[in-house]
Amino acid sequence: MSERKGLAPSLWAPSTQMGLVQGHQEMIVRGEGAYLHTADGRRLFDGTATLWFANIGHGRADIAEAAARQMRELETYQIWGGFLHPRVVELSERLTGPMSPIPDAKVMFGSGGSDSGEIAFRLARLHWQLQGRPSKVRVLSRHNAYHGLHAFGTSLHGSRAVREAFGGGPLVAETGYIDRDDIAAVRATILEEGPENIAALVAEPIIGSGGVHPPRPGYLAGLRALCDEFDILLVFDEVITGFGRTGEWFAGHRYGVVPDLTMFAKGITCGYVPLGGVFVAPKVWEPFWSDDPDHVYTFGVTYAGHATACAVALAVLDVIERDGLLGRVHELEARMLAGLAELARLPRVTEVRGEGLMAAVRLDESVSAQELARGLRATGGTLVRPIADNAVVLSPPFITTDEEMDRLLDAVGEAVAR
Numbered sequence: 070m071s072e073r074k075g076l077a078p079s080l081w082a083p084s085t086q087m088g089l090v091q092g093h094q095e096m097i098v099r100g101e102g103a104y105l106h107t108a109d110g111r112r113l114f115d116g117t118a119t120l121w122f123a124n125i126g127h128g129r130a131d132i133a134e135a136a137a138r139q140m141r142e143l144e145t146y147q148i149w150g151g152f153l154h155p156r157v158v159e160l161s162e163r164l165t166g167p168m169s170p171i172p173d174a175k176v177m178f179g180s181g182g183s184d185s186g187e188i189a190f191r192l193a194r195l196h197w198q199l200q201g202r203p204s205k206v207r208v209l210s211r212h213n214a215y216h217g218l219h220a221f222g223t224s225l226h227g228s229r230a231v232r233e234a235f236g237g238g239p240l241v242a243e244t245g246y247i248d249r250d251d252i253a254a255v256r257a258t259i260l261e262e263g264p265e266n267i268a269a270l271v272a273e274p275i276i277g278s279g280g281v282h283p284p285r286p287g288y289l290a291g292l293r294a295l296c297d298e299f300d301i302l303l304v305f306d307e308v309i310t311g312f313g314r315t316g317e318w319f320a321g322h323r324y325g326v327v328p329d330l331t332m333f334a335k336g337i338t339c340g341y342v343p344l345g346g347v348f349v350a351p352k353v354w355e356p357f358w359s360d361d362p363d364h365v366y367t368f369g370v371t372y373a374g375h376a377t378a379c380a381v382a383l384a385v386l387d388v389i390e391r392d393g394l395l396g397r398v399h400e401l402e403a404r405m406l407a408g409l410a411e412l413a414r415l416p417r418v419t420e421v422r423g424e425g426l427m428a429a430v431r432l433d434e435s436v437s438a439q440e441l442a443r444g445l446r447a448t449g450g451t452l453v454r455p456i457a458d459n460a461v462v463l464s465p466p467f468i469t470t471d472e473e474m475d476r477l478l479d480a481v482g483e484a485v486a487r
Protein backbone atom coordinates (compact mmCIF):
# COMPACT_ATOMS: atom_id res chain seq x y z
CA MET A 70 0.00 0.00 0.00
CA SER A 71 1.23 3.47 -0.86
CA GLU A 72 2.44 5.62 2.02
CA ARG A 73 2.14 8.81 -0.01
CA LYS A 74 -0.69 11.11 0.90
CA GLY A 75 -2.71 12.25 -2.08
CA LEU A 76 -4.56 15.48 -2.75
CA ALA A 77 -7.88 13.69 -2.46
CA PRO A 78 -7.53 11.04 0.24
CA SER A 79 -11.21 10.02 0.09
CA LEU A 80 -11.62 9.80 -3.68
CA TRP A 81 -11.52 6.51 -5.58
CA ALA A 82 -10.98 7.44 -9.23
CA PRO A 83 -12.32 5.34 -12.16
CA SER A 84 -10.03 2.72 -13.72
CA THR A 85 -7.08 4.18 -11.83
CA GLN A 86 -4.33 2.42 -9.91
CA MET A 87 -4.85 4.39 -6.72
CA GLY A 88 -1.60 3.32 -5.11
CA LEU A 89 0.33 4.80 -8.02
CA VAL A 90 -1.41 8.17 -8.40
CA GLN A 91 -1.32 9.19 -4.74
CA GLY A 92 0.78 12.32 -4.55
CA HIS A 93 0.89 12.70 -8.35
CA GLN A 94 -2.61 13.96 -9.11
CA GLU A 95 -3.02 17.00 -11.29
CA MET A 96 -5.55 19.53 -10.01
CA ILE A 97 -7.36 21.27 -12.88
CA VAL A 98 -9.08 24.38 -11.57
CA ARG A 99 -10.27 26.27 -14.63
CA GLY A 100 -10.99 25.85 -18.31
CA GLU A 101 -10.97 28.47 -21.01
CA GLY A 102 -11.42 27.57 -24.68
CA ALA A 103 -8.86 24.95 -25.64
CA TYR A 104 -6.85 25.52 -22.42
CA LEU A 105 -6.95 24.27 -18.85
CA HIS A 106 -5.37 25.88 -15.82
CA THR A 107 -3.78 23.91 -13.00
CA ALA A 108 -3.82 24.74 -9.30
CA ASP A 109 -0.11 25.57 -9.42
CA GLY A 110 -0.57 28.11 -12.19
CA ARG A 111 0.28 26.22 -15.40
CA ARG A 112 -1.78 26.67 -18.57
CA LEU A 113 -2.18 23.47 -20.57
CA PHE A 114 -3.42 23.04 -24.13
CA ASP A 115 -6.11 20.33 -24.09
CA GLY A 116 -4.64 18.25 -26.91
CA THR A 117 -7.17 15.45 -26.43
CA ALA A 118 -10.36 17.47 -25.81
CA THR A 119 -10.11 15.81 -22.38
CA LEU A 120 -11.60 12.32 -22.97
CA TRP A 121 -12.61 13.12 -26.60
CA PHE A 122 -15.44 15.38 -25.51
CA ALA A 123 -14.46 19.05 -25.06
CA ASN A 124 -15.05 19.75 -28.75
CA ILE A 125 -16.28 23.33 -28.42
CA GLY A 126 -13.86 24.20 -25.62
CA HIS A 127 -14.05 24.79 -21.90
CA GLY A 128 -15.65 27.42 -19.72
CA ARG A 129 -18.09 28.86 -22.27
CA ALA A 130 -20.53 31.46 -20.97
CA ASP A 131 -23.10 30.70 -23.72
CA ILE A 132 -23.44 27.07 -22.63
CA ALA A 133 -23.45 28.00 -18.93
CA GLU A 134 -26.25 30.47 -19.66
CA ALA A 135 -28.31 27.85 -21.50
CA ALA A 136 -27.98 25.50 -18.54
CA ALA A 137 -28.77 28.19 -15.98
CA ARG A 138 -31.81 29.38 -17.95
CA GLN A 139 -33.18 25.85 -18.08
CA MET A 140 -32.45 25.17 -14.40
CA ARG A 141 -34.33 28.29 -13.38
CA GLU A 142 -37.32 27.31 -15.52
CA LEU A 143 -37.36 23.55 -14.85
CA GLU A 144 -34.21 21.63 -13.95
CA THR A 145 -35.95 18.54 -15.27
CA TYR A 146 -38.97 16.32 -15.00
CA GLN A 147 -38.88 12.61 -15.76
CA ILE A 148 -40.06 11.43 -19.17
CA TRP A 149 -41.20 7.94 -18.18
CA GLY A 150 -44.76 6.82 -18.97
CA GLY A 151 -46.12 9.75 -20.96
CA PHE A 152 -44.55 12.88 -19.46
CA LEU A 153 -42.64 15.35 -21.61
CA HIS A 154 -40.89 18.66 -21.30
CA PRO A 155 -40.17 21.04 -24.18
CA ARG A 156 -36.40 20.53 -24.36
CA VAL A 157 -36.54 16.76 -24.86
CA VAL A 158 -39.08 17.28 -27.64
CA GLU A 159 -36.94 19.94 -29.34
CA LEU A 160 -33.76 17.88 -29.03
CA SER A 161 -35.25 14.63 -30.31
CA GLU A 162 -36.79 16.44 -33.30
CA ARG A 163 -33.51 18.17 -34.08
CA LEU A 164 -31.42 15.02 -33.78
CA THR A 165 -33.70 12.97 -36.01
CA GLY A 166 -33.81 15.69 -38.71
CA PRO A 167 -31.19 16.12 -41.45
CA MET A 168 -28.26 15.46 -39.10
CA SER A 169 -29.49 11.98 -38.15
CA PRO A 170 -27.18 9.04 -38.92
CA ILE A 171 -30.28 6.91 -39.64
CA PRO A 172 -33.33 8.03 -41.69
CA ASP A 173 -36.69 8.13 -39.84
CA ALA A 174 -34.96 7.29 -36.57
CA LYS A 175 -36.31 7.48 -33.05
CA VAL A 176 -33.94 8.48 -30.29
CA MET A 177 -33.69 7.09 -26.77
CA PHE A 178 -31.65 8.91 -24.13
CA GLY A 179 -29.38 7.82 -21.27
CA SER A 180 -26.75 9.54 -19.15
CA GLY A 181 -23.55 8.67 -21.05
CA GLY A 182 -21.82 6.36 -23.45
CA SER A 183 -21.94 3.22 -21.33
CA ASP A 184 -25.70 3.71 -20.95
CA SER A 185 -25.90 4.01 -24.74
CA GLY A 186 -24.32 0.57 -25.03
CA GLU A 187 -26.74 -0.98 -22.56
CA ILE A 188 -29.67 0.59 -24.42
CA ALA A 189 -28.44 -0.61 -27.82
CA PHE A 190 -27.31 -4.15 -26.99
CA ARG A 191 -30.37 -5.07 -24.91
CA LEU A 192 -32.62 -3.60 -27.56
CA ALA A 193 -30.88 -5.70 -30.22
CA ARG A 194 -31.63 -8.84 -28.21
CA LEU A 195 -35.23 -7.81 -27.51
CA HIS A 196 -35.73 -7.05 -31.21
CA TRP A 197 -35.05 -10.67 -32.13
CA GLN A 198 -37.09 -12.02 -29.22
CA LEU A 199 -40.10 -10.10 -30.55
CA GLN A 200 -39.40 -11.40 -34.06
CA GLY A 201 -39.75 -14.94 -32.73
CA ARG A 202 -36.06 -15.73 -33.08
CA PRO A 203 -35.06 -16.43 -29.46
CA SER A 204 -31.64 -17.90 -30.22
CA LYS A 205 -30.36 -14.56 -31.58
CA VAL A 206 -28.76 -13.24 -28.40
CA ARG A 207 -25.05 -12.85 -29.06
CA VAL A 208 -23.41 -9.46 -29.58
CA LEU A 209 -20.00 -9.35 -31.27
CA SER A 210 -17.47 -6.52 -31.07
CA ARG A 211 -14.18 -5.81 -32.84
CA HIS A 212 -10.79 -6.53 -31.35
CA ASN A 213 -9.49 -3.32 -29.69
CA ALA A 214 -13.08 -2.17 -29.09
CA TYR A 215 -14.23 0.10 -26.29
CA HIS A 216 -17.95 0.40 -25.64
CA GLY A 217 -17.95 1.68 -22.07
CA LEU A 218 -17.71 -0.27 -18.85
CA HIS A 219 -21.26 -1.26 -17.92
CA ALA A 220 -21.77 -5.03 -17.95
CA PHE A 221 -22.24 -5.30 -21.71
CA GLY A 222 -19.43 -2.86 -22.49
CA THR A 223 -17.01 -4.69 -20.20
CA SER A 224 -17.91 -7.98 -21.88
CA LEU A 225 -17.29 -6.47 -25.32
CA HIS A 226 -14.02 -4.77 -24.32
CA GLY A 227 -11.04 -5.25 -26.63
CA SER A 228 -8.89 -6.57 -23.80
CA ARG A 229 -9.46 -10.05 -22.47
CA ALA A 230 -7.98 -9.05 -19.11
CA VAL A 231 -10.71 -6.43 -18.70
CA ARG A 232 -13.48 -8.74 -19.94
CA GLU A 233 -12.61 -11.50 -17.55
CA ALA A 234 -11.47 -9.54 -14.49
CA PHE A 235 -14.61 -10.14 -12.47
CA GLY A 236 -14.71 -13.90 -12.26
CA GLY A 237 -16.60 -16.53 -14.21
CA GLY A 238 -15.77 -15.21 -17.69
CA PRO A 239 -17.44 -12.18 -19.27
CA LEU A 240 -20.27 -10.55 -17.31
CA VAL A 241 -22.56 -11.07 -20.29
CA ALA A 242 -21.75 -14.55 -21.54
CA GLU A 243 -23.38 -14.08 -24.94
CA THR A 244 -20.62 -11.89 -26.33
CA GLY A 245 -17.84 -12.56 -28.83
CA TYR A 246 -15.28 -10.89 -31.09
CA ILE A 247 -14.78 -10.21 -34.76
CA ASP A 248 -11.71 -9.22 -36.72
CA ARG A 249 -10.92 -5.52 -36.62
CA ASP A 250 -9.97 -5.11 -40.28
CA ASP A 251 -10.65 -8.20 -42.35
CA ILE A 252 -14.20 -8.63 -43.56
CA ALA A 253 -13.57 -12.18 -44.80
CA ALA A 254 -12.54 -13.13 -41.27
CA VAL A 255 -15.71 -11.50 -39.91
CA ARG A 256 -17.79 -13.64 -42.28
CA ALA A 257 -15.95 -16.76 -41.10
CA THR A 258 -16.70 -15.88 -37.46
CA ILE A 259 -20.39 -15.32 -38.20
CA LEU A 260 -20.59 -18.72 -39.87
CA GLU A 261 -18.69 -20.35 -37.02
CA GLU A 262 -20.90 -18.82 -34.32
CA GLY A 263 -24.04 -19.38 -36.40
CA PRO A 264 -25.98 -16.35 -37.66
CA GLU A 265 -29.05 -17.79 -35.91
CA ASN A 266 -27.28 -17.02 -32.60
CA ILE A 267 -26.17 -13.47 -33.36
CA ALA A 268 -28.28 -10.43 -32.47
CA ALA A 269 -25.84 -7.65 -33.36
CA LEU A 270 -22.37 -6.62 -34.46
CA VAL A 271 -21.01 -3.41 -32.92
CA ALA A 272 -18.25 -1.20 -34.30
CA GLU A 273 -16.71 2.13 -33.50
CA PRO A 274 -16.32 3.51 -37.06
CA ILE A 275 -12.87 4.73 -36.00
CA ILE A 276 -11.64 2.77 -32.98
CA GLY A 277 -10.75 5.35 -30.34
CA SER A 278 -9.42 4.29 -26.96
CA GLY A 279 -8.21 0.99 -28.43
CA GLY A 280 -5.55 2.92 -30.36
CA VAL A 281 -7.13 5.15 -33.07
CA HIS A 282 -7.66 2.65 -35.86
CA PRO A 283 -9.48 4.12 -38.88
CA PRO A 284 -11.54 1.54 -40.79
CA ARG A 285 -9.90 -0.24 -43.72
CA PRO A 286 -11.58 0.84 -46.98
CA GLY A 287 -14.79 -1.13 -47.41
CA TYR A 288 -14.78 -2.64 -43.90
CA LEU A 289 -17.81 -0.76 -42.55
CA ALA A 290 -19.78 -1.29 -45.78
CA GLY A 291 -18.72 -4.93 -45.56
CA LEU A 292 -20.20 -5.18 -42.05
CA ARG A 293 -23.43 -3.64 -43.37
CA ALA A 294 -23.58 -6.21 -46.18
CA LEU A 295 -22.93 -9.13 -43.81
CA CYS A 296 -25.58 -7.89 -41.38
CA ASP A 297 -28.09 -7.68 -44.26
CA GLU A 298 -27.15 -11.11 -45.54
CA PHE A 299 -27.39 -12.83 -42.15
CA ASP A 300 -30.19 -10.84 -40.43
CA ILE A 301 -27.97 -9.24 -37.82
CA LEU A 302 -28.38 -5.72 -36.45
CA LEU A 303 -25.48 -3.36 -37.09
CA VAL A 304 -24.64 -1.01 -34.20
CA PHE A 305 -22.26 1.90 -34.68
CA ASP A 306 -20.73 3.25 -31.50
CA GLU A 307 -20.32 6.95 -32.32
CA VAL A 308 -19.71 8.02 -28.74
CA ILE A 309 -16.41 9.57 -29.88
CA THR A 310 -17.03 10.11 -33.59
CA GLY A 311 -20.56 11.53 -33.29
CA PHE A 312 -21.30 15.25 -33.51
CA GLY A 313 -18.44 16.24 -35.72
CA ARG A 314 -15.16 14.55 -34.87
CA THR A 315 -14.87 13.24 -38.43
CA GLY A 316 -16.02 16.51 -39.99
CA GLU A 317 -19.54 15.14 -40.58
CA TRP A 318 -22.30 14.98 -38.02
CA PHE A 319 -21.67 11.24 -37.81
CA ALA A 320 -18.93 8.95 -39.10
CA GLY A 321 -21.68 6.89 -40.75
CA HIS A 322 -22.15 9.86 -43.09
CA ARG A 323 -18.44 10.04 -43.81
CA TYR A 324 -18.18 6.37 -44.70
CA GLY A 325 -21.59 6.18 -46.38
CA VAL A 326 -22.96 3.44 -44.13
CA VAL A 327 -26.33 3.47 -42.33
CA PRO A 328 -26.42 1.22 -39.27
CA ASP A 329 -29.55 0.02 -37.43
CA LEU A 330 -28.56 1.61 -34.12
CA THR A 331 -26.15 4.48 -33.44
CA MET A 332 -24.80 5.09 -29.94
CA PHE A 333 -23.81 8.63 -28.97
CA ALA A 334 -22.70 10.64 -25.89
CA LYS A 335 -19.66 12.92 -25.30
CA GLY A 336 -19.87 15.47 -28.16
CA ILE A 337 -23.60 16.05 -27.81
CA THR A 338 -22.98 18.08 -24.66
CA CYS A 339 -19.20 18.49 -24.99
CA GLY A 340 -18.71 17.76 -21.30
CA TYR A 341 -20.91 20.51 -19.87
CA VAL A 342 -23.35 17.92 -18.47
CA PRO A 343 -23.70 14.15 -18.97
CA LEU A 344 -25.97 12.89 -21.77
CA GLY A 345 -25.99 9.96 -24.15
CA GLY A 346 -28.39 7.94 -26.21
CA VAL A 347 -29.14 5.80 -29.22
CA PHE A 348 -30.68 6.43 -32.65
CA VAL A 349 -32.94 3.56 -33.65
CA ALA A 350 -33.90 2.59 -37.22
CA PRO A 351 -37.55 2.02 -38.22
CA LYS A 352 -37.23 -1.75 -38.51
CA VAL A 353 -36.27 -1.83 -34.81
CA TRP A 354 -38.60 0.84 -33.38
CA GLU A 355 -41.75 0.14 -35.40
CA PRO A 356 -42.89 -2.95 -33.44
CA PHE A 357 -42.75 -0.90 -30.21
CA TRP A 358 -45.30 1.66 -31.47
CA SER A 359 -48.01 -0.89 -30.69
CA ASP A 360 -50.80 -1.65 -28.20
CA ASP A 361 -49.33 -5.08 -27.48
CA PRO A 362 -48.23 -5.12 -23.79
CA ASP A 363 -45.25 -7.33 -24.71
CA HIS A 364 -43.95 -4.62 -27.01
CA VAL A 365 -42.43 -2.43 -24.33
CA TYR A 366 -38.73 -1.87 -23.95
CA THR A 367 -38.42 -2.09 -20.18
CA PHE A 368 -35.20 -0.20 -19.73
CA GLY A 369 -34.22 3.35 -18.87
CA VAL A 370 -32.53 5.58 -16.34
CA THR A 371 -34.00 8.28 -14.12
CA TYR A 372 -32.25 11.08 -15.97
CA ALA A 373 -33.10 9.90 -19.52
CA GLY A 374 -33.84 13.07 -21.45
CA HIS A 375 -32.81 15.34 -18.56
CA ALA A 376 -34.09 18.83 -19.39
CA THR A 377 -30.90 20.70 -18.50
CA ALA A 378 -28.82 18.19 -20.46
CA CYS A 379 -31.15 18.62 -23.45
CA ALA A 380 -30.92 22.43 -23.18
CA VAL A 381 -27.13 22.18 -23.16
CA ALA A 382 -27.18 19.80 -26.14
CA LEU A 383 -29.33 22.22 -28.13
CA ALA A 384 -26.92 25.05 -27.30
CA VAL A 385 -23.93 22.90 -28.30
CA LEU A 386 -25.55 22.04 -31.65
CA ASP A 387 -26.17 25.77 -32.17
CA VAL A 388 -22.47 26.49 -31.65
CA ILE A 389 -21.36 23.71 -34.02
CA GLU A 390 -23.73 24.98 -36.72
CA ARG A 391 -23.25 28.71 -36.21
CA ASP A 392 -19.45 28.52 -36.07
CA GLY A 393 -19.14 26.08 -39.00
CA LEU A 394 -17.21 23.62 -36.85
CA LEU A 395 -17.78 20.60 -39.10
CA GLY A 396 -15.95 22.40 -41.92
CA ARG A 397 -13.32 23.47 -39.44
CA VAL A 398 -12.69 19.85 -38.48
CA HIS A 399 -11.99 19.05 -42.14
CA GLU A 400 -9.44 21.89 -42.29
CA LEU A 401 -7.80 20.80 -39.04
CA GLU A 402 -7.73 17.19 -40.19
CA ALA A 403 -5.76 18.14 -43.32
CA ARG A 404 -3.30 20.11 -41.20
CA MET A 405 -3.02 17.32 -38.67
CA LEU A 406 -2.39 14.67 -41.34
CA ALA A 407 0.37 16.80 -42.88
CA GLY A 408 1.96 17.18 -39.44
CA LEU A 409 1.63 13.47 -38.72
CA ALA A 410 3.44 12.68 -41.97
CA GLU A 411 6.35 14.78 -40.65
CA LEU A 412 6.25 13.00 -37.28
CA ALA A 413 6.28 9.63 -39.06
CA ARG A 414 9.76 10.48 -40.39
CA LEU A 415 11.23 10.84 -36.89
CA PRO A 416 13.52 7.98 -35.85
CA ARG A 417 11.64 6.85 -32.72
CA VAL A 418 8.17 7.01 -34.26
CA THR A 419 7.11 3.58 -35.53
CA GLU A 420 3.65 4.45 -36.86
CA VAL A 421 1.17 7.31 -37.12
CA ARG A 422 -2.54 6.80 -37.58
CA GLY A 423 -5.20 9.44 -38.04
CA GLU A 424 -8.57 10.23 -39.53
CA GLY A 425 -11.03 12.97 -38.69
CA LEU A 426 -9.63 14.85 -35.73
CA MET A 427 -8.24 11.70 -34.11
CA ALA A 428 -4.63 10.58 -34.24
CA ALA A 429 -2.19 8.21 -32.57
CA VAL A 430 1.59 8.43 -32.66
CA ARG A 431 3.24 5.14 -31.84
CA LEU A 432 6.73 5.10 -30.38
CA ASP A 433 9.48 2.52 -30.27
CA GLU A 434 10.73 1.00 -27.04
CA SER A 435 13.32 3.76 -26.51
CA VAL A 436 10.53 6.23 -25.62
CA SER A 437 7.74 5.64 -23.13
CA ALA A 438 4.39 7.14 -24.17
CA GLN A 439 3.54 7.56 -20.47
CA GLU A 440 6.71 9.53 -19.80
CA LEU A 441 6.39 11.55 -22.97
CA ALA A 442 2.87 12.61 -21.97
CA ARG A 443 4.01 13.43 -18.44
CA GLY A 444 6.92 15.47 -19.74
CA LEU A 445 4.76 17.45 -22.15
CA ARG A 446 2.39 18.25 -19.31
CA ALA A 447 5.11 19.32 -16.93
CA THR A 448 7.25 21.33 -19.30
CA GLY A 449 5.48 21.72 -22.63
CA GLY A 450 2.11 23.03 -21.51
CA THR A 451 0.34 20.36 -23.55
CA LEU A 452 -1.94 17.47 -22.65
CA VAL A 453 -1.75 14.33 -24.79
CA ARG A 454 -2.96 10.92 -23.72
CA PRO A 455 -0.86 7.77 -23.53
CA ILE A 456 -2.70 4.62 -24.60
CA ALA A 457 -1.91 0.94 -24.97
CA ASP A 458 0.70 -0.04 -27.54
CA ASN A 459 3.08 2.75 -26.44
CA ALA A 460 1.23 5.44 -28.39
CA VAL A 461 -0.07 8.90 -27.58
CA VAL A 462 -3.43 10.18 -28.72
CA LEU A 463 -4.07 13.61 -30.19
CA SER A 464 -7.72 14.68 -30.50
CA PRO A 465 -7.87 18.44 -29.93
CA PRO A 466 -11.03 20.54 -29.70
CA PHE A 467 -12.71 21.72 -32.92
CA ILE A 468 -11.97 25.33 -31.93
CA THR A 469 -8.22 24.73 -32.17
CA THR A 470 -6.46 27.35 -34.29
CA ASP A 471 -3.97 26.48 -37.04
CA GLU A 472 -1.15 27.76 -34.84
CA GLU A 473 -2.29 25.64 -31.90
CA MET A 474 -2.48 22.55 -34.12
CA ASP A 475 1.06 23.19 -35.38
CA ARG A 476 2.30 23.76 -31.84
CA LEU A 477 0.68 20.53 -30.64
CA LEU A 478 2.40 18.50 -33.39
CA ASP A 479 5.70 20.33 -32.87
CA ALA A 480 5.52 19.71 -29.12
CA VAL A 481 5.11 15.96 -29.69
CA GLY A 482 7.93 15.96 -32.25
CA GLU A 483 10.28 17.83 -29.94
CA ALA A 484 9.46 15.56 -27.00
CA VAL A 485 10.15 12.47 -29.13
CA ALA A 486 13.47 13.92 -30.25
CA ARG A 487 14.44 14.64 -26.63
Ligand SMILES: Cc1ncc(COP(=O)(O)O)c(C=O)c1O
Pocket residue numbers: 120181182183184215216217218273277278306307308309334335
Ligand atom coordinates in the same frame (compact mmCIF):
# COMPACT_ATOMS: atom_id res chain seq x y z
C1 LIG B 1 -16.46 4.48 -28.19
C2 LIG B 1 -16.92 4.63 -26.77
N1 LIG B 1 -18.06 4.06 -26.40
C3 LIG B 1 -18.54 4.18 -25.15
C4 LIG B 1 -17.85 4.89 -24.20
C5 LIG B 1 -18.37 4.99 -22.81
O1 LIG B 1 -18.83 6.26 -22.52
P1 LIG B 1 -18.99 6.76 -21.00
O2 LIG B 1 -17.62 6.79 -20.43
O3 LIG B 1 -19.64 8.10 -21.16
O4 LIG B 1 -19.89 5.79 -20.31
C6 LIG B 1 -16.65 5.51 -24.55
C7 LIG B 1 -15.87 6.30 -23.56
O5 LIG B 1 -14.76 6.68 -23.78
C8 LIG B 1 -16.17 5.38 -25.87
O6 LIG B 1 -14.99 5.92 -26.23
